Amino acid sequence: MRITPTAEFMLEPVFFPVEPNKDAGTSRDNIGFGQSVGPGLDTRHGTILTLEDISVSFDGFKALNALNLYIGVGELRCIIGPNGAGKTTLMDVITGKTRPSHGKAWFGETLDLTQMSEVQIAQAGIGRKFQKPTVFEALSVFENLELAQKTDKSVWASLRARLTGEQKDRITEVLETIRLTTSVNRPAGLLSHGQKQFLEIGMLLMQDPQLLLLDEPVAGMTDAETEFTAELFKSLAGKHSLMVVEHDMGFVGSIADHVTVLHQGSVLAEGSLEQVQDNERVIEVYLGR
Ligand SMILES: Nc1ncnc2c1ncn2[C@@H]1O[C@H](COP(=O)(O)OP(=O)(O)OP(=O)(O)O)[C@@H](O)[C@H]1O
Numbered sequence: 057m058r059i060t061p062t063a064e065f066m067l068e069p070v071f072f073p074v075e076p077n078k079d080a081g082t083s084r085d086n087i088g089f090g091q092s093v094g095p096g097l098d099t100r101h102g103t104i105l106t107l108e109d110i111s112v113s114f115d116g117f118k119a120l121n122a123l124n125l126y127i128g129v130g131e132l133r134c135i136i137g138p139n140g141a142g143k144t145t146l147m148d149v150i151t152g153k154t155r156p157s158h159g160k161a162w163f164g165e166t167l168d169l170t171q172m173s174e175v176q177i178a179q180a181g182i183g184r185k186f187q188k189p190t191v192f193e194a195l196s197v198f199e200n201l202e203l204a205q206k207t208d209k210s211v212w213a214s215l216r217a218r219l220t221g222e223q224k225d226r227i228t229e230v231l232e233t234i235r236l237t238t239s240v241n242r243p244a245g246l247l248s249h250g251q252k253q254f255l256e257i258g259m260l261l262m263q264d265p266q267l268l269l270l271d272e273p274v275a276g277m278t279d280a281e282t283e284f285t286a287e288l289f290k291s292l293a294g295k296h297s298l299m300v301v302e303h304d305m306g307f308v309g310s311i312a313d314h315v316t317v318l319h320q321g322s323v324l325a326e327g328s329l330e331q332v333q334d335n336e337r338v339i340e341v342y343l344g345r
Pocket residue numbers: 114118119137138139140141142143144145146
C-alpha cells in the first residue's frame with residue numbers, strides 16, 4: 057500500500073509567531089505574536105499574494121531574480137516560461153519549501169510566508185498540486201477525500217471518526233466537481249492518470265484553500281481530460297484564486313485572462329495571452345532569436 061500522508065494531516069492547529077515587518081506598509085504592521093491562521097485571511101486590498109523583489113540563489117545561480125508578482129483575489133493566473141525559467145521554484149517559495157535569499161512574500165495583507173513553515177502555509181490556505189498525482193492508491197476515492205478533509209486529527213483517527221452530515225455533503229459536492237461520483241468506491245490506484253489528477257485536486261478542495269497552486273496540471277492528460285480541467289479551473293476561479301504553471305499553450309489560451317511570462321527568474325511580460333505572445337522579448341525568448 058502506498059501511503060504518502062502529508063504532514064498537515066497529523067498536526068494540531070498551530071499558533072505561530074510572526075515578526076512584525078518593520079519596513080512594510082501600515083496595513084502590514086499589525087502582525088503580532090500568537091496569530092491564529094485559518095479562515096479570515098485579510099485581503100482587504102483585493103490581493104491574495106504579493107511577491108516583491110524575490111530572489112533565490114542556488115550556489116550563486118539565481119533561479120529567481122528580483123521577481124515581483126501580485127495575484128488578485130479570485131484570479132486565475134497562468135505562469136508560462138521556458139524550461140528553467142523558475143516557475144517551480146516560484147511555487148516552492150510560496151509554499152515555504154524554498155526560502156528566498158531576498159524579498160517579501162505575503163499571503164493576504166498580514167501573513168508573511170517567509171516566516172511560516174510549509175505546514176503552517178498549507179493550514180493558512182495555500183494548496184499545492186505537484187505534477188505527479190500523490191493519492192493514496194489502496195484507499196477508495198471516498199476515503200481519499202475523507203482523509204483530506206480539514207481535520208486536527210491524525211490520519212487513522214480521521215478515518216475512524218464518524219463524519220458529520222455536513223462533511224459528507226462536502227465530499228458529495230467535491231465528487232461532483234471532479235466528476236468522480238460513479239467511482240466513489242473504487243481504489244484510487246485503479247483510476248486513470250487524469251482521474252488521479254482530479255482526485256488530487258478534489259483532495260486539495262476538501263481543505264478549502266484560498267489559493268491553489270497547480271504545476272503542469274494537464275501534462276499526460278488526454279484531450280478530453282485537458283478540456284475538463286479547463287472547465288474545472290474556470291469554475292473554481294472566483295471562489296478560489298489559482299496560479300497555474302503550464303507549457304500547453306492551447307490549455308493556457310482556454311483558461312487564462314491574465315498570463316505572466318517568466319524568464320531567467322524574473323517577470324518578462326504580463327497581460328493577456330495574445331498580448332504576451334505579441335511581445336518581442338517573449339518571442340525572442342521562445343524562439344531563441
Ligand atoms: N534545488 C536546486 N538546486 C540547484 N538548482 C536548482 C534547484 N532547483 C532548481 N534549480 C535550478 O533553477 C532553475 C529554475 O528551475 P525551475 O525548476 O524553477 O524551472 P521551471 O521554470 O519550473 O522549469 P520547467 O519548465 O522545466 O519545469 C533551473 O536552472 C534549475 O536547474
